[in-house]
Amino acid sequence: MAFKVGLLGLGTVGTGTVEILRDPAQRHPLLQELVIHKVGVRSLDKARSLNLSADLLTTDLDAIVTDPEIDIVVEVMGGLEPARSLILKALAHKKHVVTANKAAIARFGDEIFTAASEAGVYVLLEAAVGGGIPVIEPLKQSLCANRINTVIGIVNGTTNYILTRMQTEGGDFGEILADAQQLGYAEADPTADVDGLDAADKIAILASLAFSGRIKLSEVYCEGIRQIGAADIAYAEKLGFVIKLLAIAKRESDQQLQVRVHPTLVPKTHPLASVNDVYNAILIEGDPIGQVMFFGRGAGAGPTASAVVSDILNIAAILKVGRGQVTQADGTPLLDPLLACSHQHYCTIAPMSELVTRFYARFLTQDYPGVIGKLGTCFGDHQVSLESVVQAGIRDGLAEIVVVTHDVREGNFRKALDEIQRMTTVANIASVLRVL
Amino acid sequence: MAFKVGLLGLGTVGTGTVEILRDPAQRHPLLQELVIHKVGVRSLDKARSLNLSADLLTTDLDAIVTDPEIDIVVEVMGGLEPARSLILKALAHKKHVVTANKAAIARFGDEIFTAASEAGVYVLLEAAVGGGIPVIEPLKQSLCANRINTVIGIVNGTTNYILTRMQTEGGDFGEILADAQQLGYAEADPTADVDGLDAADKIAILASLAFSGRIKLSEVYCEGIRQIGAADIAYAEKLGFVIKLLAIAKRESDQQLQVRVHPTLVPKTHPLASVNDVYNAILIEGDPIGQVMFFGRGAGAGPTASAVVSDILNIAAILKVGRGQVTQADGTPLLDPLLACSHQHYCTIAPMSELVTRFYARFLTQDYPGVIGKLGTCFGDHQVSLESVVQAGIRDGLAEIVVVTHDVREGNFRKALDEIQRMTTVANIASVLRVL
Known part of the structure; x- marks a missing residue:
């Protein structure tokens, strides 16, 4: 059996994805049943490290998401549009979708998951948070018996790298940011990272999964790390703390959540305190499991592609055994209630003043x-x-x-x-x- | 829809399992579709903290695994027999099985998974390693795109507790073991823990999943922590190390693995070095994901029951959407190739001398x-x-x-x-x- 994959985007993550798909040895045998059918790119003329046959590449992304031969659409182009429209169109054509696009999911998750549910297909997004670190799937499956009370993450590698260097070198934010940009650890426009916006997208997604409700991104409190001085790092150190940019989602009561991103003094003995450099970690506290933590590299071609391809394989496994025999009223197959998004209400988020x-x-x-x-x-x-x-x-x-x-x-x-x-x-x- | 669960055993983990099943509020809604149909116990007369109606309890465990009404058999009795025979009988009666029994899976995994495959049912075992820490399911699903190279775990809470106290207090093994026994952190007969046998069972299971092959438990090298003196802890400290009981599985070459359990000097900067007390952690290194680590409480009623009930829910979700339409030659449904065990060959384990x-x-x-x-x-x-x-x-x-x-x-x-x-x-x- 062969499952046909259409790829939207061939940047860092797309290239990493193709590399895994073309090198199945000693990986899961199901990989050998995946076929790259089309790869959508912006320009056919760009020089690429991958040697892809010319007939795979196309600039017609619309043709990919509507291609009747394609089973799984993989969106790794990033950005809001046309990513959102392409995902919605792919779903309308009953294609399963794998995406690494935290920004699109955090903003348009409601319409995307509603469309997926109507079409009877899955949208998987392990790569959207924490790179390759398994955290989306554990929240959906391995921890599903728990009442989750808290999710606390270091989910942005750039800010964690800057804060770690400020701590070890005693430098100020501005100089270390400039150096990080030179070294490729921070982007030319660092806003999304250093102002906490990227972390806000990610905690909105995690909160939605942990507390089974939709999250309005505009209600997520978000504060970045620009204000932190070398003096703060030094005083925190003396007081027994390190400063980390934390993304926090917490059940405040039956009715209300806290969802917020801000730099935080973390006691040195806390499991998150020793998560340094570009590493990410997500600490989840649930009843009855207590604390569990997931740690790894939160970005980069390899880790992110690992999550993308694992999601593709998860969908291929479902296709392999044949969709379930139970259908919804209109004939579309019922979706696995752990893997699909079933909630539709919005969570109430407590104001920061409280x-x-x-x-x-x-x-x-x-x-x-x-x-x-x-x-x-x-x-x-x-x-x-x-x-x-x-x-x-x-x-x-x-x-x-x-x-x-x-x-x-x-x-x-x-x-x-x-x-x-x-x-x-x-x-x-x-x-x-x-x-x- | 209701999915009927038969429980074998009502000890610590069984009790924790029933407690979650009876308290679904703010947990996954699918929990409400689970029904405890029968609970098998050794004696009906024992005083129990749970108030279970008398007609649920039975001492006839055979009747549970053959009951045509039961969909999922949950084996939390532990020990080798009658656990093995009951699991096999449940599978022969086409029941899905959830087990926390690392000892039985490490020894009888081959016949258990062969029987499951023939019957077209799943055997899930998240609780067998690391308590509630998701590690089995991530190895099967979230990391399945990777070529796994190394699995290193602190997978025995008792020995980690003893070693942590030896390190912080400077005491000797014997006295701290005695104190741990008094406090309930070590059993009266501590052999399985302190001699590394429990860790060997667990690394055999992890190695089997990571490297897609069966592992002969007798070939797993196993050395416990009895020989470690306060002097060793102190010298290790001076040299920049802590001593941990590590369970290690490593791809040595295409043909050979290393699978071993022994106390190990771990550099203080290593992510596993700060895993203390009864906590467990499993570090997995794969291509292209790099290092990921999973951390949490590796034992206890709550964490273990969390894993057991999550496995039950995973099976219930599969039953809910209806089994796949694709069947094997004899008519039994094809199993999800990520969730089921597909390998049958034995891995070759390199001798320690090499x-x-x-x-x-x-x-x-x-x-x-x-x-x-x-x-x-x-x-x-x-x-x-x-x-x-x-x-x-x-x-x-x-x-x-x-x-x-x-x-x-x-x-x-x-x-x-x-x-x-x-x-x-x-x-x-x-x-x-x-x-x-």
């Missing part, structure tokens, strides 16, 4: 007695209980004061900050970070 | 000049290249000498040790450990 968390803040103030007292009184007035207030040193003639709170309501903390901002003795609120 | 690895060894010798020279010459005569030889101290009037080798052939190293053993100046070879 978040209860610990905070770290660094202030630059006039250097005279009583300033710490004024800060402490102000926090106290807003029910913000402090764990420590330390005058850490003098910077540019100003006193540098580092505050760590107990668990407090974010709304209260922000009100105190507003008031502090207006104090004439306070020159600058240099940084505010949450503590895990 | 292993190439680094060694750590500790010798007690007469305390006079020239001893280090004699050791060094003997190793050199056997092509054993040394990285360091250090007289670490004096113990009971004898010189304590710690040797670390470069990568050497184990057979050569053993020959050198034989010769050293016979030297009159050498009182004792106190310990020999491999280095990762």
